[in-house]
Amino acid sequence: MIFKVFSNLDDSVRHRRKLRTDVAAAFPNLSAEQLTEFIPNKEELNVIKIYSHKGEAVTVYMNNRNPILFEIEKALYPTVYTLWVYPDLLPAFSTWPPVLQKLAGGADLMLPGVVVPSSGFPQVERGTLCAVTLLGNRAPVAVAVATMSTAEMLAAGMKGKGFAVLHTYTDHLWEYGDKSYPPTLAPLVTDPAEKESAEDEEEMEGKEPVISFSTDPLQHVDVGDLSLKERDSCTAPCENGIDTVLCGLKDTLLTAYLSCFSPAEQMDALFNQCFFHALKCKVKKSDLPLLTSTFLRSHMFSCCPAGQQLDIKKSSYKKFSKFLQCMQHQKILQVKELNKGVESIVEVDWKHPEYVEYYSKSEEREQAYHAPEIIPLYGVSTKMIPLFQESGHRKGSILSSSEVRNIIINYVKTNELVDETNKNFVKVNAILCDCLLDKSEQDEISNLKWDDLLSRCLERLQPLHQVTFFGQEPIVRKGNIEPINITIAQRSSNKKVTIIKNLELYGLDPQCVANVLQQKVQASATITPVPGTKDRVQVQIQGNQIHHLAKMLLEEYQLPRKYIQGLEKAPKLGRKK
Structure with missing residues (x-):
């Protein structure tokens, strides 16, 4: 990101007045007193120009070292810092806390991820600037433009893209300020039923809460269940409005959300996730009977997401045999002691509702990627x-x-x-x-x-x-598109690694590709910067994995072969075609 301070508004009263006029026109809800507070007469007010990955200039207005406004093509937008002071400046739509991670990663907000309040949605038209909040807190965490009117959202059955996200809490624009966290602002209670519920909650204060969890405490709020359109990873040049500038994001709020659950509940959820993932991706009917120890070490461990680790002692089960007993009690599988002291999985109900539900959701996530035109x-x-x-x-x-x-x-x-x-x-x-x-x-x-x-x-x-990504406007770029480049490099001790570059250009998240490859080939995969570049990264995975890459890119992601360079370097597998 290149930026420079090109003006100090303290030096020009005319510039300050013009900005105040523009803000008043853009946000008529601001009172005269709020407007004077927003654009002060004496406090230092700077303007910074930031150049996006596409070379577009984004103007950012700073007050008290915090960005308060940004301007794209002469249109003014408030930052989250501003919306925390004036939370009712824009019509607000609420979503689930884990969704913030996806929005910050470059996703637009899809309507299935929007929480429908009992009092109804604000009435907006297509193109209206809106705030996105998290359920239970009125403090906005994102600025977005409505892609449908309220009537169109409801007529569409709350399906499809609802909001094009421009800026989020935890992005680079937020990092330009003091990096403060969203304040906790109680929702405005306007509905009588909601007010009565709020009063009931007040009466319950001080009493011991009764919380009931299923075997998966996250099943009701699963990030993967919400229909969000994934965009380029934050390591790629995003094309989502100002997200071209605001990449490189954090999981702060999601981590805070997960911290609401005890460590044992979090580990239980992780075991559930890896259990179903292993059944789907690692185990075939022909593999049965399968030693339970092999299932855990060779299958479930390899399905664990990067940065996390399965530890049965930290779960509520304490022993893996008790976890399997629970699965057997739910009739998902059957475990028998075929040899003395050695248990094996002898049968799996591939039609069990919980497995079918997980399989369906996982298929939806895998099919979410559409090769660009x-x-x-x-x-x-x-x-x-x-x-x-x-x-x-x-x-x-x-x-x-x-x-x-x-x-x-x-x-x-x-x-x-x-x-x-x-x-x-x-x-x-x-x-x-x-x-x-x-x-x-x-x-x-x-x-x-x-x-x-x-x-x-x-x-x-x-x-x-x-380049036209699914559900987005076409993007025209200079030059010929670079192919996905796959090379084999030699490392110490005669070990080979596979290096994959330019995934971002095709709308692929390098981190996601690394995670999938790591699970498929059970080899270490890492993300490293591309030498000589500032904003590009490459995936590096142990061994010659071009066969697996070819299957993933050509068959699963449906990318044309002409856009992939290096497939000829796959290891020879005899006469098998």
Whole structure:
């Protein structure tokens, strides 16, 4: 991220007044007193310009060392620091606490993740700037733009994308300030039923709370269950509004949320997760009977998320045999002592409702990724202007290959350049000569084949490409898209590692890819910066894992082979195809 202070508003009363006028117009809910407090007359007020990964300038206004506003394309947006002071500045929509991690990671807020209050939603139109809060706290944690009106959200059955997220608590813009946490602001109680419930809660204060948990204390608020559209990892150049600037995020609030549960309950939940994941990804019917010790060490341990560790002694079960007894009691599996003192899993109910539910949710998560649509485009360069100006195009005009082809064909026909003796050739006039021929060719070539003419034209245009991620607007970038690059490197002790670069360009989260690979091949995987870059990372996994990568990228993620470089370096597996 590149930034510089280019102005100090203390030096210009005119700038300060103009900003106050712009803020008043953007946020008419602010009273005159609040406006004066918001844009003070004497306190230091600085403006900082930050350049995004795409080269776009984002203006940030600072007061008391905290960012209070940011501006994109002349539109003003409040930061979370501002919304903590004026929580009712924007219409607010609430979501579950674990969802913040996804929003901060670049996801937009999908309607299934929005909590519907008994008093109903605020009435907003499409394009309205809104605040996102967490259930039970009125302090906003994100700034977003509504992609539907309230009526459209309800008509859609609360399905689809509801809000395009611009800025969140814990992102880089938040880190630019004092890094304070959201205050605890009680929700406004307007509904009589809610008010009565709140009064009942007050009466209960001081009494011992009675809390009931299932075997999985997180099953009612599972981040994976909420339909959020994953975006580029925070290590990639995100394309989600100001998230191009605000990447590199933390799990602070999610950690705080999980801390509401005891360590034993958290470990129980982790065992449940790894148990079902192992049944889905590691165990086949043909593997049964399977030693329970093998199931734990070889299957469940490898399904444990990165940064966490299974420890049965820290769970409420204390022994793995008791955990399996619980699963057997629920009739998910059957355990028998086939040899004296040695237990084995002999049967699994693959149709058990809990397994089917986990399998379905896991399939949904795996299928959430959609390979982007990539279209090569061409920009009219200075040298090619004479050839394209007849069709009304100027320098910088962006065209598809078919549009370029049609323009060239029309140009040739309009200027009667088709060779009369052989229609496969085109006569080279002065403009074609200057645009398409090198100096050494200009005295030698008088005719070109149609294919040669078109290929020369495309080569001399500026290369661009358009990437369209699922459910998002197309993005046009300069140059040709870099392929996913897979290489094998030699490390000490003659060990090999597989290195994967450029996953971000295709909307893939490098950390997620590393986690999936780690589970599939049971090898250590890490994320490291790409040498010579500031914002790119690479996945590094032990061994030559190109076979597994090829299956994942080509079959599971459905990426075209032409966008993957290095698959030929896979280890040979005999004659097996």
